[in-house]
């Protein structure tokens with residue numbers, strides 16, 4: 001959102017107090033019931049990352065979808081904190097904290113949180129990099145919980161592909177379209193880092209895989225991927241060795 005849009009939105013909020021981003025309950029940013037939907041962590045296998053699994057806070061449908069879209073595409077920046085908290089809780093539930101604490105110091109010096117990149121057109125439309133506040137909050141949380149040095153690096157760029165993932169028929173097609181479009185920024189080094197990738201939604205998994213592959217080529221160890229929401233598993237498979245198996249995280 002640009003500054004004019006932000007000012008207008010503040011005025012509108014003053015005149016018409018907001019409702020919950022998920023269900024419209026009055027005077028809530030994200031009500032307790034809707035927050036709870038972002039607290040249903042799942043794990044899916046992925047041998048490209050050190051933990052062998054990636055994780056999501058909730059399932060991308062209904063209320064979760066509505067709240068994510070309000071935040072991501074309709075400028076509801078007040079959700080930043082609620083979603084950042086959900087990702088931090090996911091980091092804890094998934095074992096990321098223990099993993100980082102145990103591995104840190106063995107061979108990798110710096111722990112880095114990297115937000116998945118949006119295309120330049122999306123960044124312009126939104127007026128910001130919407131994953132950045134989440135990444136920053138997670139880095140602070142990991143610092144506190146692990147005692148390790150944890151930084152945020154805006155390491156990836158996505159030169160953009162035409163159309164949205166929902167307009168493609170599946171992971172293979174999406175993956176093909178993304179080829180060569182995600183890269184590590186020339187000014188950023190990821191050598192000898194332990195990376196945690198954060199993204200809002202995982203649909204086919206093509207973006208996540210492309211980001212992980214690109215960072216690994218640049219010398220990073222990618223610990224895992226943490227996402228706010230995922231589409232149902234089992235319907236999208238990139239290849240026989242990359243089939244997703246969805247399990248509930250206790």
Ligand SMILES: O=P(O)(O)OC[C@H]1O[C@@H](O)[C@H](O)[C@@H]1O
Pocket residue numbers: 116165174199200201202203204205206207208
């Ligand atoms: O690549 P897949 O998983 O299909 O789609 C998810 C990506 O598409 C974007 O809108 C999301 O922000 C995410 O980065």
